Amino acid sequence: MTDYAEKRTAITGIGQSRISRGADKSALALTIDAALDAIGDAGLTRADIDGMATWPGDRADGSGFSDVGIPALQDALRLELGWYSNASETSGQFGAIFNAIGAISAGLCRHVLIFRTMYEATARKTSFANALNRPGQRVFGPFQWYAPYHVYAAALQQALMFAAYTHKSGMTDEQRAWIAINQRENAALNPNAIFRERITVEDFLAAPIIATPLRLFDCDVPIDGSTAIILSHVDPAKDAPHPLTRIEAVGSAMRYRNSWTQLEALDTQAQPKVAEMMWNRTDLAVKDIDVAELYDGFSFHTINWLENLGVCERYGAKDFIAGGTRIALDGEFPINTNGGALSAGRMHAYGQVHEAMTQLRGLGGERQVPGNPGVAVVTTAGGPLAGAFLLVRE
């Protein structure tokens, strides 16, 4: 196997602020909490951090979607950097990680602080969050094609794709419910999760419809919180306090029309060619995965990933997740072990990274996957956005 650049990088530190439905401090303060936590976890000090990356950068719109960017955090921590980059037009949230791999490989830096901060719980109390347009303002750019049609949230754009999936796969609401149910089971064992009460198929079906086929429990929960990781070159990573956990392979491809309306495969979203790229960069295969943290902004993203990674056949997810046994903590393919974004909160794919690392270190507590997991897959998704990578603990 080619010695691809990502194989010479490792996640050496992880950190997280308190995750809540309303923080008692600012978005920047939460980000500092997460950053210092991650730096310390990697056995480093601020002086060791010489790179920074994030997605999508400071939106400066008060929506809470991304209120903290690199300049604010770099200045707050007084970091001295050889390289930094906010990447927003990239393979979803993981574009920040993929760019950092390139920067480390190019010798621009050794230890990159990567972060994602959400402040939507507070933003929603005062104005709006993640709304796609504002009253009275003309809409520029690609979103103009949706603007006049009462599309007020990403849930509606995504519902169009999920409806196509439902139509082609024949998956019913009852069958789909097992994603949400399983993740509540996991959240019940995670003291930091937002929603910890177990739910049933009946509860799932009794919850309101948002936009067909989406129901309330298909949707993740907006939070205030920040997650940070340290991505390092493997050489210094070998001296870090925790066992070396390398990035084994990445999928960053965009080989479709990069458009929310014209994307060719509405039912699979942009995932298949991302998965194909990732598998082409490793000798590992699906059978080697011990734990999977699959993006769940909506339950359908996770369902799509099960099929697109090759865990089950195309349109076979309805059988694979039936009863929740295969995807449970002690099942053959445990997923979203901390409750995912549906139950632990919308940390926007970085919750997935944090949890994968927690599991690979064996620090999952009551929710720890048995059998000393050593290989994790982590994904993100959303229409034309998709990214994936494999983590291997040595």
Next chain:
Amino acid sequence: MIDSRKPPSRPLPATTCDTEPFWSGGEHGELLIEQCDGCSYFIHPPTGFCPECESRDTHFQPVSGKGFIETFTVNHKRWVPGLPERYVLALVRIAEQADVRLATNIVNCDPGDVTFDMPVKVLFEENDGLWIPLFEPVGSAA
């Protein structure tokens, strides 16, 4: 359902010289889609470049206004005050070329009657100088 005769306020696009024909053709009852002069490929969103034959020579062509529902969702949530209880957001593929998809609302029918691949036809709603293409089922009495 959205009553196209009494429209709720719609957020509007900021047009450019590339997109202005699409949003204004309805004034003359025309759905205008950019088309390559050389090979007749329909280019949407409009770019002035044909990805099929690399021609830069294009024009805006009135199409039939007929299409089919590629996918749709029935919205139930009150995102903003004044929204109808349920409305249909859809992607419609135009009859002339399957890879031209238009986001739209399906109007003049019960949301519960909308189906995949349903034949639909365009109608326009004027908003502040722009003519917003909407679609209704073929055979609708409106």
